[in-house]
Amino acid sequence: MNTEVPWTALAATDADWAEADPALLRAMYAQLVLIRTFEEQVLDLAGSGLVHGPAHSSIGQEGGAVGSILTLRSSDTVNGSHRGHHQFLAKALAHVHPLTGATPLDPRDKIESEVREVLHRTLAEICGLADGYCRGRGGSMHLKWQDAGAMGTNAIVGGGVPQALGFAWSHRQAATDDVSIAYFGDGAMNIGSVLESLNLAAAWKLPVCFFVENNQYAVATTVAESTAESRLSARGPGFGIPSWRVDGMDPLAVHLAMQEILEHVRSGAGPAILEADVYRYFHQNGPFPGSAFGYRDKAEERAWRDRDPIALTRRRLIELGLHTDAELTSYDEHVGAVLTEVAGVLVEPVPDGRPGQRRIRPSAWPNPGFVDVGVVGDLSELAGMTTVDKGTWSGELVETGFIDVVSEVMARRLATDRRIVVMGEDIHRLNGGTNGATRGLAAAYPDRVLGTPISENAFTGLAGGIALDGRYRPVVEFMFADFMWVAADQVFNQIGKARHMFGGDDAVPMVIRSKVAAGTGYGSQHSMDPTGVLAMSPGLRICAPTTPFDYIGMMNAALACDDPVVVLEHVDLYGTTGLVPVEDRDYQVEIGRASIRRPGTHLTVLTYLSMVDTALRAAQTLHDESGLDVEVVDLRWLDRHSLDWETIADSIRRTANVVIVEQGSSATSYGAWLAAEVQRRLFDWLDQPVQGVTGGLASPSISKVLEAAALAQEDDVTAALRAADPRVAHSVEKA
Amino acid sequence: MPTLIRMPAVAAGATEVVLAEWPVGETDSFVAHQTYAVIETDKAVVDLEAEADGVLVRALVPAGAKVEVGDPIALVAAPGEQIDDVAAALAALGVTVAVEHELPVRREVTEVAAPPSAPRIAADGRRVFASPLARRLARDAGLRASDLVGTGPGGRVVRRDIELAIAARHSAPESSAPAPGPATAQEHGGITEVPHTRVRRAVASRLTRSKQERPHFYVSGSARVDRLLALRAEVEAATGIKVSLNDLVVRAVGRAHELVPELNVTWTDDAVIQHRRVDVGIAVATERGLMTPVVTDVTGRSLLDLSAATRDLATRAGDGGLRQHELEGGTVAVSNLGMFGVEEFSAIINPPHASILAVGAARQEPVVADGALEVGTVMRFVLSVDHRPVDGVAAGRWMQAFLRLVEHPAGMLA
Incomplete structure (x- = not known):
């Protein structure tokens, strides 16, 4: 040979x-x-x-x-x-x-x-x-x-x-x-x-x-x-x-x-x-x-x-x-x-x-005050975009599937912005990848929609290189969030740190789309919610859209942003529908704005991704049951740079009680960080400890029953809200 | 001109290096690339090689010494260079003192005592649990969380408790403070569920805590009160003002506390507080629940004044007109169920008191006097005592003194 x-x-x-x-x-x-x-x-x-x-x-x-x-x-x-x-x-x-x-x-x-x-x-x-x-x-x-x-x-x-x-x-x-x-x-x-x-x-x-x-x-x-x-x-x-x-x-x-x-x-x-x-x-x-x-x-x-x-x-x-x-x-x-x-x-x-x-x-030394300057950019690159939100949208709306807008907004950006390049495993085949999120894109833009070998470290690093070069704006898809660990050096050591490490000025414009597949029976190595771990990496922004309307606007903001943005897509949301503009796929939902999905007076729920709908259902149940008036805040932008403290603080000042709801493991809990930050910022406004709902300790198993037990369910949320009901008077349990 | 050799940095992070060996002796010559010193870190053994020919004039540190990076280790000179005064040459190079180099020694580690524990929050030593919001609201309203009864988990004072306290303060005397939740009785399935009122909750909480925290013991005694009753009648006849038997008992309690000051105390986690004045709580049953207003200085007032003050507090307890400070303080309380014919009972100490006297009915009983049976009026008393600040002997002496005063009320006037 x-x-x-x-x-x-x-x-x-x-x-x-x-x-x-x-x-x-x-x-x-x-x-x-x-x-x-x-x-x-x-x-x-x-x-x-x-x-x-x-x-x-x-x-x-x-x-x-x-x-x-x-x-x-x-x-x-x-x-x-x-x-x-x-x-x-x-x-x-x-x-x-x-x-x-x-x-x-x-x-x-x-x-x-x-x-x-x-x-x-x-x-x-x-x-x-x-x-x-x-x-x-x-x-x-x-x-x-x-x-x-x-x-x-x-x-x-x-x-x-x-x-x-x-x-x-x-x-x-x-x-x-x-x-x-x-x-x-x-x-x-x-x-x-x-x-x-x-x-x-x-x-x-x-x-x-x-x-x-x-x-x-x-x-x-x-x-x-x-x-x-x-x-x-x-x-x-x-x-x-x-x-x-x-x-x-x-x-x-x-x-x-x-x-x-x-x-x-x-x-x-x-x-x-x-x-x-x-x-x-x-x-x-x-x-x-x-x-x-x-x-x-x-x-x-x-x-x-x-x-x-x-x-x-x-x-x-x-x-x-x-x-x-x-x-x-x-x-x-x-x-x-x-x-x-x-x-x-x-x-x-x-x-x-x-x-x-x-x-x-x-x-000759740098000023110590420079220590954290430029971890992420100042978002001035987004200034020219049209910013709307569902409440301020005046045009015609039509009921549309979540998964449909995922491919539609990317198609629109590929058409209008030659800098966009999309890559990931199988995204060019199977009629839009494993979930149809990239449907029709490879046929229209074969040089910018790239099916990769199963090499997360290499193709994520390649995308990081494209972003650092600056002439193009890569979008990487992780088929499952857990695959991020295979590319962990690139995501956390390289892409997350690059801007700060090289002096604080260099743009790293890239989007990582990561599927969150908890509840699909894929077991311990495909079911994680990566939010808690991502939130520990300064330099990354985390985008968590929960409605088709938000997905369009938030993805547009993420693609225009000069910082690396991880867009989390929960598979439970792919099958949902929602009202979106009939034509417009160009608007932006502002980075750093949370959304109050249900106003309330007794209790604030802070949550994201699929647990927003779960929390809304639990809130309705308790309202019917006892008149408990729960406010549900969809956090939307989850990283420490983008989190909307204005909305969170305003809500907690009104209700004085807060429950953080997330689906995944308590071990990698995002709420753990958020709770610490809430009590640090809002201690004097709290009438009880920051309460939380998480899944179990271990990764979800393949067995349907064990998987359900490992993930926070609606009943868990309802029970937590009932327990945190500030109207309930407690008798003294012990001196 | 001789030159100084300094200890070089061998690897990143190492700040101390051991000078392992001097292969070249003092005053010996060496040639270029010859190893004149060997230095050692935990990772490496490095030969220090001469850059050029020379003489080792003076080794400044002994072999085996730990040397900080950058410190001088040797004075060297060019071949043939004459150094007459080594000390002067060193001084010229800025090395003035012969440095004592540390050879590794075993260090003694001294145990450091733990810092003293943080001071307690409430006056009675009880840690008050209140939510951050409740603390802030209480501060803003001029209230103390420690004065309130918490209805949050574990008895935590929460926002609701502060709001109720504020509402109670603002409401008119005749309107009782709003109770949490629906306060009306609900009847269903043959039973009636009466939701707790605020006072009921407060009493429950206070007494439960008292009984759990305070190890109670009891001393009881009985006394003929014929002379006491005669005294009461005399006072009434002389002044036209009615004095209750209870007022006389309160006065006797005060006098007994003066005679046995070991009882005039309150307990805190850090100390027993000895009080001088005797303030006595009076348990008053009202429609709103049990209240214990405090009559101050029961021995400093005239009997009439004491009686009037007691009556005033009892009246206002009934209509909700008491102020917070009138419910605070004291070292002992008096609880009287005699009017219901109760012969004898024991009571739960009302925090922060150290004891409570349960007073039974005055009843005619056969008594033995001077070996003969006769009819006398007798009252029975049970003193519940907190064993933490008060021992049994003190309680016994108190009961002895108290019974003597009741039987010989002239002693109260002394």
Whole structure:
């Protein structure tokens, strides 16, 4: 048997060096020395305790980064791992001094202000200072400069790789031949998100290059200990991806391999893998070699250092007569002086301290008041939309099915907004997915309604990448809420945190549609209400429409919003009907507005999704039974940024009694958080403890009887409301 | 110029590093890349290698010492460099004092006493449960939640209780406070269901709590009251004003409390409160229920004044005209069922009192006096006592003193 795609090992020959463009070699050396010297400065600061947290040095690995990035355009994108200073700097330097521009970097030139600014802002970010690219929030492991096409380094191993697929998808959808390069290490080659991404990128023929920096160690664990196929690029042919392997200590070899890959990827032929063998001279972090920690020996370290990429390039430049030794030494010293100056802007001697003792300049720190600024946006992007609510709608209404408006509003948005792209499992088949929520969409918009492989982590991350890129607005469907856990890194670590972590300004416009399927007999792993857990993730908005009218307006708001919005769709509501405008599918129901579905005076019920109807029925029962007058508030927007405290507080001030009603497990209760917040804000207005109705402790079982027992039922709500009836006088039970 | 070597940071987060070993001795020379010190964290053993040739002038910390990152560890000089005064060289580099480096020692941990418990809320030591809203409404209305009887779960004072208290305060004396829920009797199935009135609830709650919280014990006694009755008649004859037997009993209780002050107390969780003045509650049966207004200073008033005050309180108790402060305080109450011919009974202490005296009827009985049988008027008394603040001996002495006063009422005048 043969692999269907080529697997190539490539090395640079004397002839290759001789034939290489002198400007390329000069820029290569200039970048290599800048990055190495920068990293030495970082280690020096780290050794003095001035870098808070780990400083993952890339010293020894510069050849792979510079060789692969030097010829990229600014519109090509890169992202990387926790060890990403070298790629970030290479991309930023290529952006301010492109090889094809008027002033490519050259060791004979003085370092100009643009380069100084790159060095300053990068060093500031690594030290956690206000001048950093992410205002000091990102640090060493979250470096992002979107203008330069540096889309963000990542502290979760493999976590950024699915997003690189999203950048690639956006490049192709925008009809460019730009490429996306995902840098990651040998350790990441064995994590699920990378393997899922290899498959999805190949299945969708995305213009992405998977660049594996094989530095031989995942912290202290060797490649051979981690995998039986230690030739990491051998993964490629198994996924149908053409793959290259190159000596990463030779920047020209990397450059030559990259040229072959760029030709392949830009042509639209799909992804490629490039494995570059490199060596991290130091331990995982800090200024000492790995041998100090006992997992490798000094002889091995010496052997790799003997093949140092800078020494190699320097030797070749002199041999080729492009530079003299003195010229290059002079450049090295110039770079050293520049970096001392750059560091000197950020640090200063400790006043009255010991000689040589330094500290961060107090004025360089971010203001502590900035801590929570920009977790989500200010919603100003929604200002132009028509906002209505059922009570204020004056046009003609018609009874319509909930599931019908789900597909209708998405069809309307796909028609009017070419940025919308919808993806999920089976959404393009079965006449609109498993519930008919995407009926008719794939036929009308085949390039923007995408059936995915069963790879929640990869396709959610891909969508996150599209959102971070910003040219398109993805909509992801989770067939069941519980599948969110498969994509948990992307939903919670990446998408939920991205805006804040990268400085608080970047939009992350995406919608996650999640079915909530409690009560359908799908058992313990398909029946959860995810609200309580989602509400613990600042950065996500949670949208819970309960009527067809609201669904249209709330989905429109969610799609127009620049924050990630999880839209919860309860299957019990799919079969319901309600009055909606005859034609209009463009109106918006305002983010942050709850709805009083039944006014009352004795007791406030706070609830959402299918439990709104349940609570309304229970309220009617008690009204008939004893005249209890219950107010039912449909919360609609559930996250802490959007929750309508004005309506909630007004209701509780009137009734002084509150019962929170939810369907799912008490263990992941949303009401638990809400109750704490209610008592904190409204303590003096409460005449009894905040009461609650939840399901049982465990996940609902498949058995119909046990499932019903595990979920809050109408009888439970009725009993809770009866027990909380503030008109009932109690006798003293005990002293 | 010699230079200082400082302890480097080995890995993120480690602030202390152990200087494990000095492979190079003081005043020894070393060459570039030679290991001159070995340092150690819990994760790594790091060889510190010389960047250039030199001499180790002075090791500033001993092997095995814990050193903070950034602290100086050694003074080194270039080959051949002469350092005559090491101390001066160190001082020039800002190292003035030889630092005592901490070798790991076992630390003694001192137990810290728990903070004292929070003070109790109500005056009688009872924790008052009230909803946040009720507390706020009570505060706004100038009421104290601890004065009210809660009708929420567990006796919690809730909004309704405050609203009723406000309504009661505003209503005219003759109109009773509105009871919670429909207050009319409903008859069905051969029984009549009479919903609780507010007073009924209050009494039930108060007495239940009293009986549960207060360990009652009882001392009883009987006394001939012929002299007391004669005294009453004399007072009436002299002043034209009627004084009740009960007024005289109340006066005797007050006097007995002065003679045996161990009974003139109230209990709190933290202390027994000793009262000086004697205030006595009078149990009054009214149409609205049992009320216990308090007659203050029963020994400081004249008998007529005491009688008038008692009559006034009893009258107003009947028509709902009592004010809250008139229902508060006292250390003892008197409950009298003699008018119904009841010979003897025992009563439940009315909080916050420490005792209650149950008074039976004055009846003619055969009595033995000086060895001869004769007819005398006799009353029986039972004192219920809270055993927490009062012991049996004190109660016995009190009963002895009280019976003597009743039998020899001249003692009351003293």
